[in-house]
Amino acid sequence: MKVLLAKSAGFCYGVKRAVELAAKTGEETGGCWMLGDLIHNSHVVEDLARRGVRKTEDPAGLAAGDTVVIRSHGELKSVLDDPEARGVRCVNATCPNVIRIQRLVAQAEAEGRRPVIIGEPLHPEVMGVASWCRQPLVFDGPEAVEAWLDGDEKSREIPVTVVAQTTCIRKLFETSWKIIKKQCTNVKIFDTICNATHERQSEAAEIAGKADVMVVVGDRKSANTKHLTEICLRRCPRVVQIERADELSPDFFNGCTVAGLTAGASTPAGIIKEVYATMSEEIKAAEGKEESFEELLNQSFKTLNNGDRVTGIVTAITPTEVQVDVGAKQAAYIKLSELSDYFGCLPSSITHLSHFHGSLYITSMASLGIPPIFHHLYDFGNVPVFWSFGRKRQAFEYQWDGTVARRR
Numbered sequence: 001m002k003v004l005l006a007k008s009a010g011f012c013y014g015v016k017r018a019v020e021l022a023a024k025t026g027e028e029t030g031g032c033w034m035l036g037d038l039i040h041n042s043h044v045v046e047d048l049a050r051r052g053v054r055k056t057e058d059p060a061g062l063a064a065g066d067t068v069v070i071r072s073h074g075e076l077k078s079v080l081d082d083p084e085a086r087g088v089r090c091v092n093a094t095c096p097n098v099i100r101i102q103r104l105v106a107q108a109e110a111e112g113r114r115p116v117i118i119g120e121p122l123h124p125e126v127m128g129v130a131s132w133c134r135q136p137l138v139f140d141g142p143e144a145v146e147a148w149l150d151g152d153e154k155s156r157e158i159p160v161t162v163v164a165q166t167t168c169i170r171k172l173f174e175t176s177w178k179i180i181k182k183q184c185t186n187v188k189i190f191d192t193i194c195n196a197t198h199e200r201q202s203e204a205a206e207i208a209g210k211a212d213v214m215v216v217v218g219d220r221k222s223a224n225t226k227h228l229t230e231i232c233l234r235r236c237p238r239v240v241q242i243e244r245a246d247e248l249s250p251d252f253f254n255g256c257t258v259a260g261l262t263a264g265a266s267t268p269a270g271i272i273k274e275v276y277a278t279m280s281e282e283i284k285a286a287e288g289k290e291e292s293f294e295e296l297l298n299q300s301f302k303t304l305n306n307g308d309r310v311t312g313i314v315t316a317i318t319p320t321e322v323q324v325d326v327g328a329k330q331a332a333y334i335k336l337s338e339l340s341d342y343f344g345c346l347p348s349s350i351t352h353l354s355h356f357h358g359s360l361y362i363t364s365m366a367s368l369g370i371p372p373i374f375h376h377l378y379d380f381g382n383v384p385v386f387w388s389f390g391r392k393r394q395a396f397e398y399q400w401d402g403t404v405a406r407r408r
Helices: 013-029 042-050 077-085 097-108 125-130 143-149 152-159 170-183 195-210 223-233 269-287 294-300 335-341
Strands: 001-004 032-035 054-056 067-070 089-092 114-118 138-139 162-163 187-190 211-215 237-240 258-264 313-317 323-326 334-335 353-356 359-361 375-380 381-391 394-396 398-400 404-406
Touching: 001 269, 013 042, 013 054, 013 067, 013 089, 013 097, 042 054, 077 089, 097 114, 097 125, 097 162, 114 170, 138 143, 143 152, 143 170, 162 170, 170 187, 170 294, 195 211, 195 223, 195 258, 195 334, 211 223, 211 269, 211 404, 223 237, 258 269
Parallel strands: 001 258, 032 054, 032 067, 067 089, 114 138, 114 162, 162 187, 211 237, 211 258, 334 381
Antiparallel strands: 313 323, 323 334, 353 359, 375 381, 381 394, 381 398, 398 404
């Protein structure tokens, strides 16, 4: 089974920048604060806490001289203004793409336009962006947009500026702004979906279309991870979203030939590597339940023990020996000395052999007065022991004694 790993999986630029900035600030200050979760990944937040970047949900509890790192999603404008007024140093780790949207909505309102934000109303990024203007309109999709337009015909005449949450699903955003553009008279549209988000979503969809199972790695609070899962579900019958490798089970990969792996923008590379390695092991475990071609081929060979009787097929005759296929991994050989004891001549001068219905017949031994007979062979493990053959009622048997085949 193959594992297709998305090249775009893992930290985006904004998340990487925020984590590095927080770690650097913590080291420089000997300990600082982050306001809420710096990014939506509990493992990263816990790691930063161990490095001296502690989390607080209460900006009012920060004192003059404290240093606080603003999370990558951004923050309410009022929350930023208050600590600075009280002498708290703010290190802004907000993603530059989010800062751009904040400026766009503030500029739109300054121009007398109504900002329209397409995204999740309760997501920290959207709430933060909305706080940079007084009368924003926030819609989670085309249905909400249509409901707003149908509710008041005058809304179509309002000059609007449309932006999107950076992690918004592109199809959802495009459907929404097309409705607005069609029905409203004065519209400005800014595609503010992060390029990394678009690339990640497109690649996830492509891989999901090729995979029997799809694994999406990321924190359950992560919006972009949730969107990746939704996108994959449209293209792949089996999708699982996990936070860590220990959530995987071999049963998830049963019957699959291709597995896909992607991860949200806030998923560390270490966790992705751990999941990839675990997937490889779990897939091996699942495949272990199905025998490989090589195993099936080996099983098709007989395992012969001392004293076993099998039907053999003569495959070659030389002046010194006869080669016989006994269905084992190695061929058996009849030495000239053993054969000529009974025929008094070379193998090539007494036998002309053919295979018929799975049994071996002697077809040209009439001169010796021997009717067609079955030839049976003995073998010890994979070491040839040679044969016994029937002459009317008399049987001559050969047995392996550890070195050569001896007549008994």
